[in-house]
Amino acid sequence: MxxxxxxxxxxxxxxxxxxxxxxxxxxxxxxxxxxxxxxxxxxxxxxxxxxxxxxxxxxxxxxxGLYSSWNDLLGDDNGSVTAAMPGPPADRAMFTKASDGILETYFRGKDSKLSGEVLVWTPPQYDEPQYRNYRFPVMVLLHGVPGSPSSWVEGGSLPGSIASLMASGAVKPAIVVIPVIDPGGVDTDCSDTADHKNATWLAKDVPDLVDAQFRTLTEAKAWGIIGFSTGGLCSVKLAMQYPQTFASAVAMDPDPFAGDPGVLSDPRLRQANSPLWLAQKRPAVSLFVATSAQDRFSPVSNITALQQAVQYPTTLAAPLVLAQGGHNWGTWQRMFPTVFPWLSDHLDDARAVAGKPGSTTKIGR
The missing domain is CATH 1.10.287 (Helix Hairpins)
Incomplete structure (x- = not known):
């Protein structure tokens, strides 16, 4: 169990x-x-x-998301794949079928040289005959720290919660990708450091893998990124650092946008990865931030600081501030009906692309 x-x-x-x-x-x-x-x-x-x-x-x-499994709690990998174990390169990565139609793989990124887990869910339309020549937009979901991709499955009730939004028409059909944000178990606030290029893993290696094995639209406007807690900070930061990959981002109860000295001790590195500093570059991305007035880990003042830093063509939508709720899944699930439609509205629609044959996903047994 x-x-x-x-x-x-x-x-x-x-x-x-x-x-x-x-x-x-x-x-x-x-x-x-x-x-x-x-x-x-x-x-x-x-x-x-x-x-x-x-x-x-x-x-x-x-x-x-303090412990993701019994092995994690007991400190025993029981012979299973560990975060430090090198995975196969992207061109040999095999997806296996998990529960509720979710596919999972473990691979080693070409550019970051990091290995980690990636979950993928495709909308019902993806396998329908009339959509066989269509390519789809992508939503990348980032978990918090501590946490894992399965945090979205257990705490966020995926894929059911997002499938319901798509079935109602509130969210357009899109491929959902959930990568581990700290391969090797090293938290860098999704930044590239000398030893762990987590930003490269998330913004280059994971998109390359998904583009190669699924029928995706590859332009930045077709890729959106959303996260909670540390993943919320990462979503905004990565969109601002890699506008050629992600054109829109949503943060739910994000960590402080100024960065965490406990994670990036080097002040210059921390500043270079702070959305407050990245705003000076004025990347052409659309951002949306949500929090709760009662969340002491993600105060409204954090959003205010970002509002003051952002300059056009970067845009920051009016924030969603819930009156009640802590730093937990109960709060984040109440944000879903607002944040996912917002992200979907900023993504390109699925469409047939001439001259681009459908990708074949490698499914292992």
Whole structure:
């Protein structure tokens, strides 16, 4: 049973209710003298507390993505693929089918030399006969830190949540790509450092892989990027650094746009990767930021700083500020009906492209 799955969370809730009910039922029925009855009663109280604490702990983990699996929690890779293991090059990367139509692969980027996981979901139209010569826009989704691509699947209820928006017409058909943002487990705020070129991984290697194996529209206006928390900062930053790749970006509860000294200790490197400094270059990109008035990790003042820095032709839409909500998936899911349609409106529509035969996705067994 998955650590981050809904089933495990509901099982713990049921166990807590049963533990309390059993304690109430059996409290007066424990046999023996008073000197003996206290031990079973202490055990019953401890069981109630343990199950209740487990429910809270799992809720916190699912909200913040602290641990993505049992192996991650226990510090045991159990022989599975680790972040440091080199993957095959992009031209030999194989996608395998995961749950709910999601495809997954693990590959090594040509330019960054980093290896990491990438999830891809294609809209229903992608496989329909009338769309076989069509190419589609792309939405790149970035997770937070700590976290993983599966954070969007578990916490964001993908692909169901975005499939519903597409079915209603609020979001146009698009390929959804979810890459790991910190290959090798090294957080750089999606920046290129001397040892970890995470920006190159996200803005060059991942798009090259997806372009090669899926029927994508390749112009920047067909590629949008959206993220939450650290991924929100990364979305805005990468669009401003790579406007030739991403023409639009959305940030939900982003980390401070000035950068994090705890992640990039070199002040010059941190400044060079700050959206507040990148705004001076005036990249022609469209940005949208959403937060909650109660989110102390992503205050409204963070958005204000970006508003003051942005200059045309960079555009920053009026922000979405929810009155209530913390730094968690409950808040981010309430933003979905606003942020995803906004991003979709800034993407090119799927269309037939003459002279560009459909790509063949390599599916492994």
């Amino acid at each position: 998955s650590l981050t799955g809904s089933a495990f969370f509901y099982v713990l809730i049921a166990a807590t209710v049963l533990a309390v009910a059993a304690t109430l039922l059996l409290w007066g029925r424990v046999p023996g003298p008073p000197s003996v009855r206290w031990l079973p009663r202490v055990v019953m109280i401890a069981l109630c507390q343990a199950t209740a604490i487990a429910v809270v702990a799992v809720w916190i983990n699912n909200s913040y």
